Amino acid sequence: MGRSTETFSKKEREKKKSIKLKDKKEKAEDRKANAGKGKTLDEMMAYIDENGNITSTPPDPAKRKKIVIDDIQISIPKQAELTEQDKIRNGTLSMFNAAKGYGFIRDHQTQESIFVHINGITEEVNENDKVTFEIEQGQKGPNAVNVKKAIK
DSSP states (O other), X not given: OOOOSOOHHHHHHHHHHHHHHHHHXXXXXXXXXXXXXXXXXXXXXXXXXXXXXXXXXXXXXXXXXXXXXXXXXXXXXXXOOOOHHHHEEEEEEEEEETTTTEEEEEETTTOOEEEEEGGGBOSOOOTTOEEEEEEEEOSSSEEEXXXXXXXX
């Protein structure tokens, strides 16, 4: 007597396939029965109220906000011109390498480090000296120029 060609795993796979197929057919029939076809345009329409929320009712025209076109700012407002007094800043020479010819000043106002080259120094300064300087925009960021010892 010969052995059956169907193994246990084949039978299990066939069961799973038939269950999946049955579920798929049931879902398709359920979708057909509960289909939302035939809605009118008014039922499908969505509106946005005065607060920006989506609703099914049209917005009340009395609640509409008035927008003045001149109040809309598209660009950044121009900065006011700095006076000579504002251009001069105070800081501390936190690091300076005389051999390489550069260093950094810690700005007292903004607490940021500003690069200073030896060409921007007008008188003899050492590390940890209180200095006054002006800021000029360089290729890689702000540079300190006209660096002088602060008057005590």
